[in-house]
Amino acid sequence: MAAAVSTDGQGQEVPNRRVILKRYVTGFPSEDDMEVVTGTARLDVPPGSAAMVVKNLYVSCDPYMRGRMTKHDRPSYVPDFVEGEALVNYGVCKVIASGHPDFKLSDLVWGMTGWEEYTFVPKPESFFKVNHPELPLSYYTGVLGxxxxxxxxxxxxxxxxxxxxxxxxxxxxxxxxxxxxxxxxxxxxxxxxxxxxxxxxxxxxxxxxxxxxxxxxxxxxxxxxxxxxxxxxxxxxxxxxxxxxxxxxxxxxxxxxxxxxxxxxxxxxxxxxxxxxxxxxxxxxxxxxxxxxxxEYYGQYHKFEQEMAGYLKEGKINYVEDIANGLEKAPAALIGLFTGRNVGKQLVAIARE
Amino acid sequence: MAAAVSTDGQGQEVPNRRVILKRYVTGFPSEDDMEVVTGTARLDVPPGSAAMVVKNLYVSCDPYMRGRMTKHDRPSYVPDFVEGEALVNYGVCKVIASGHPDFKLSDLVWGMTGWEEYTFVPKPESFFKVNHPELPLSYYTGVLGxxxxxxxxxxxxxxxxxxxxxxxxxxxxxxxxxxxxxxxxxxxxxxxxxxxxxxxxxxxxxxxxxxxxxxxxxxxxxxxxxxxxxxxxxxxxxxxxxxxxxxxxxxxxxxxxxxxxxxxxxxxxxxxxxxxxxxxxxxxxxxxxxxxxxxEYYGQYHKFEQEMAGYLKEGKINYVEDIANGLEKAPAALIGLFTGRNVGKQLVAIARE
Missing domain, CATH: 3.40.50.720 (NAD(P)-binding Rossmann-like Domain)
Known part of the structure; x- marks a missing residue:
């Protein structure tokens, strides 16, 4: 399963563990509908590209993901997952390669990323920067996200x-x-x-x-x-x-x-x-x-982020997370949302910074 | 059934045909749940009172009336009908006695009235005057009401x-x-x-x-x-x-x-x-x-009335009524709403002006 690690003129290829959707789901989903596999990732972006590569630190488990696990006849507001490919959802990431002027190496960002160790992001514009790194980074999968x-x-x-x-x-x-x-x-x-x-x-x-x-x-x-x-x-x-x-x-x-x-x-x-x-x-x-x-409220995100960071620092808002450690725990964490197993905001820690 | 007609110092008592609710309804209502009976009405108001007596010309049949035919445990936005008493709903009327400064003899008005020939209105404030008698009076049970x-x-x-x-x-x-x-x-x-x-x-x-x-x-x-x-x-x-x-x-x-x-x-x-x-x-x-x-929109009624009267006169709005003639036809007209028998706005003509 482990992929060969190679280096060439354009950068490094590394193993990349990921949670894939094995098959589309009807009824109640189970951990078996997903699988943790190892592929490879390149840690660079093509010359001249405005893409970026991120290392995923935390990903969020959200109930709306259930809809994406089913194949729909008509397009919905968010695309269905693709069989055999990594699930995607909001996560907190560190930029490890970027051709985009707004994002540079080591920037902390959050946005729609893969349930995997490394994700190639063709359009980084949809990501937000982490403006309050003094608060727990994982908060950007939830209370600040x-x-x-x-x-x-x-x-x-x-x-x-x-x-x-x-x-x-x-x-x-x-x-x-x-x-x-x-x-x-x-x-x-x-x-x-x-x-x-x-x-x-x-x-x-x-x-x-x-x-x-x-x-x-x-x-x-x-x-x-x-x-x-x-x-x-x-x-x-x-x-x-x-x-x-x-x-x-x-x-x-x-x-x-x-x-x-x-x-x-x-x-x-x-x-x-x-x-x-x-x-x-x-x-x-x-x-x-x-x-x-x-x-539809992304345009107000910075206003929100500032207000919420203030509440958190002043102790006006409390926040409870339920953190699953490691990608291997991600399928169970997601399924747990539907049985109510989680206490507080469910997320998965993929890597510490 | 016909009541004696008497006249005394305070005015005239006349027969008053009315459609009463015989019994509260569950499921589909039938004509038998109502009955046309004859009571009496006084055609005057007590001295010093601000009440009025109206002669009912047209009453409206509306689907929402179904809710009032059932006895409810909790009060709703409109009271249940009372067993043995006349149904009530919006109608167009002529004032035949009034102690209220805003309403005088022969005024044409519309408001919540009884399914009967004559109705005593203790609080005339809830009535509107007919400002466009040049249009069909019956329109005030519907398009202008x-x-x-x-x-x-x-x-x-x-x-x-x-x-x-x-x-x-x-x-x-x-x-x-x-x-x-x-x-x-x-x-x-x-x-x-x-x-x-x-x-x-x-x-x-x-x-x-x-x-x-x-x-x-x-x-x-x-x-x-x-x-x-x-x-x-x-x-x-x-x-x-x-x-x-x-x-x-x-x-x-x-x-x-x-x-x-x-x-x-x-x-x-x-x-x-x-x-x-x-x-x-x-x-x-x-x-x-x-x-x-x-x-909740009564406050805007006059604005609406003026606008709608304009549309009607300019031929910009067409309007189709389904008129049942006589109180005897009122129960069938009401039931017909629920079988879709009516074509256009269902109303009952009780008396011509």
Missing amino acids: MAGLTAWAGFFDVGKPKKGDYVFVSAASGAVGQLVGQFAKLTDCYVVGSAGSDEKVNLLKSKFGFDEAFNYKKEQDLDAALRRYFPEGIDIYFENVGGRTLEAVLSNMRTHGRIPTCGMISQYNLEEPEGVHNLGEIIVKRVRMEGFLVF | MAGLTAWAGFFDVGKPKKGDYVFVSAASGAVGQLVGQFAKLTDCYVVGSAGSDEKVNLLKSKFGFDEAFNYKKEQDLDAALRRYFPEGIDIYFENVGGRTLEAVLSNMRTHGRIPTCGMISQYNLEEPEGVHNLGEIIVKRVRMEGFLVF
């Missing part, structure tokens, strides 16, 4: 919170949920989170400052649980899970409630997604349900 | 149309749908409507200027039909029906599409509403689905 910007854009821009709003967050201890809850508290909202274990529920209250939290697996009747926590109803539901949770929430929305719709993780692995039967509530309560995708 | 304001607010304020948008309207020949389609054409949009008979489909194209129209009952695969009419996808879906139609539409929405959510008539009579299984499309396409209720 995609998940952070997602929570910030979804809560503030789509959710339009007001002081005193009643806010409910599902998947609340995950990468995005834990931040939404804290943004809600910074906005003087009342916020309740749901999660899938008592450990996570405890974390929500003790670490992230949620006013209340509950283990949805212990609730026979989610509608009744929500009525208990929100006797006045819900102004903002930050939607991460979909299905039956959404149905219970719709019955408990307040007039002019907002549902920033970020993800529906409970549905991604179902061959037949659950139906939502009470969308009439959207009319009766005059609810706005609005989907968003983080890449 | 609630349905018109609904179409106008939902399309323009919630839908936020732009020139060139691709617009789909369900229940398109109904009171609201026919107007939405014509607003879309006035905005230089491409508009397709669906309806439940070939006669209605023909009306959409010949009378209301829809670019295309189809009979949804003849389409085996609604998703395929929408792909045929909207190869580029749908920017605005004006939602009147819900259920399977909504599901098919979601698969065909364009990025940043809007769904002004006005009603879900296909679901009102189902004991268990249909589930919608593909709400994930809201995320992928970044769709905004937003419910609205007309009464």
